[in-house]
Amino acid sequence: MGGVGSVRRWISCTLLIAAIFLSFDHQQACAAGAYGVCYGFIGDNLPSRAEVVQLYKSRNISAMRIYHPDPEALAALRGSGIALVLDVGGVDAIRALAGSAAAAAVWVEANVQAYYPDVLIRYVAVGNEVPAGDDAAGLILPAMRNVRAALAAAGLAGAVRVSTAVRMDVITDSFPPSRGVFSASAGRHMPPVARFLADTGAPLLANVYPYFAYRDNPRDIALAYATFQPGAAAVRDGGSGLAYTNLFAAMVDAIHAALEKAGAPGVGVVVSESGWPSAGGFAATVENARRYNQGLIDQAYRGTPKRPGVLETYVFAMFNENQKPGDPTERNFGLFYPNKQPVYPIIFPN
Numbered sequence: 001m002g003g004v005g006s007v008r009r010w011i012s013c014t015l016l017i018a019a020i021f022l023s024f025d026h027q028q029a030c031a032a033g034a035y036g037v038c039y040g041f042i043g044d045n046l047p048s049r050a051e052v053v054q055l056y057k058s059r060n061i062s063a064m065r066i067y068h069p070d071p072e073a074l075a076a077l078r079g080s081g082i083a084l085v086l087d088v089g090g091v092d093a094i095r096a097l098a099g100s101a102a103a104a105a106v107w108v109e110a111n112v113q114a115y116y117p118d119v120l121i122r123y124v125a126v127g128n129e130v131p132a133g134d135d136a137a138g139l140i141l142p143a144m145r146n147v148r149a150a151l152a153a154a155g156l157a158g159a160v161r162v163s164t165a166v167r168m169d170v171i172t173d174s175f176p177p178s179r180g181v182f183s184a185s186a187g188r189h190m191p192p193v194a195r196f197l198a199d200t201g202a203p204l205l206a207n208v209y210p211y212f213a214y215r216d217n218p219r220d221i222a223l224a225y226a227t228f229q230p231g232a233a234a235v236r237d238g239g240s241g242l243a244y245t246n247l248f249a250a251m252v253d254a255i256h257a258a259l260e261k262a263g264a265p266g267v268g269v270v271v272s273e274s275g276w277p278s279a280g281g282f283a284a285t286v287e288n289a290r291r292y293n294q295g296l297i298d299q300a301y302r303g304t305p306k307r308p309g310v311l312e313t314y315v316f317a318m319f320n321e322n323q324k325p326g327d328p329t330e331r332n333f334g335l336f337y338p339n340k341q342p343v344y345p346i347i348f349p350n
């Protein structure tokens with residue numbers, strides 16, 4: 001069923017990438033995958049991996065992010081045609097991959113070669129929101145290099161890109177967007193990461209949450225501007241001359257500006273997480289979450305004022321995860337309840 005289809009899709013994707021390479025920006029390949037949804041497993045009441053893959057397919061969701069190489073999820077994805085962002089996992093995994101080229105080769109063999117192209121692994125994410133000041137931050141680039149070398153040895157360096165997923169706090173001075181620059185604490189490790197991404201044709205993965213910006217500063221940020229609603233006054237960026245009608249696009253363009261200043265103007269951004277909670281805290285309502293996430297999906301097809309076009313974007317998250325620690329909002333980011341019913345209606349374009 002899926003095998004031939006996915007190979008065909010892979011071939012057409014590859015041709016499209018080749019064509020776009022010749023024009024400008026390969027990371028915009030395959031507009032069909034403009035958006036995806038992050039699939040977290042931190043709940044004791046979630047459907048089986050196979051049911052979840054079916055739910056993605058039945059809802060037109062053609063891309064997924066998972067946070068570690070879960071063998072059951074990878075098996076369920078075989079032949080599904082769903083593109084995948086595959087995280088290596090936490091600090092222990094990063095440390096092992098940074099420490100030895102052989103460990104990276106074993107990892108790539110077990111988690112990429114064993115599945116690709118039956119599972120359309122698009123990116124390997126080395127590290128998710130590792131704090132800039134953390135010891136582990138310094139391990140990210142060595143781990144990325146080892147994974148990239150192992151993929152190259154396996155002939156997969158062109159198909160599977162290696163990146164890392166950062167939090168917005170690697171950027172400082174993000175308003176207006178043209179002032180965006182890597183923060184002092186991220187300033188040591190981010191510019192070399194950016195140059196590695198430029199050299200290898202990979203995008204930077206970024207988790208972008210207007211929700212937290214709004215929650216922390218509702219006096220200066222309009223709810224309409226934070227939730228893609230019409231009627232928000234456009235914010236003009238005097239540095240670039242561009243106008244912004246939503247906070248999300250402004251935040252993403254601040255990352256673009258920081259990449260330029262780090263000497264990596266050709267590196268694109270993939271939004272590896274964004275979302276809005278429907279319950280559990282300030283401004284966390286079903287209506288705000290529906291508006292935000294529908295706006296986010298629609299924005300993925302438009303891109304940002306600085307980089308119009310497709311902005312590959314992953315909504316966080318598929319399910320409300322009842323075992324997530326921390327603030328109650330953390331357990332209410334899902335588009336779906338564990339019983340697979342939608343928390344609110346969303347149109348998933350095809």
Ligand SMILES: *[C@@H]1O[C@H](CO)[C@@H](O)[C@H](O)[C@H]1NC(C)=O
Pocket residue numbers: 058059060346347348349350
């Ligand atoms: C799937 O995409 C089509 C075409 O864009 C759309 O008409 C349909 O409503 C989508 N399905 C879902 C479940 O959102």
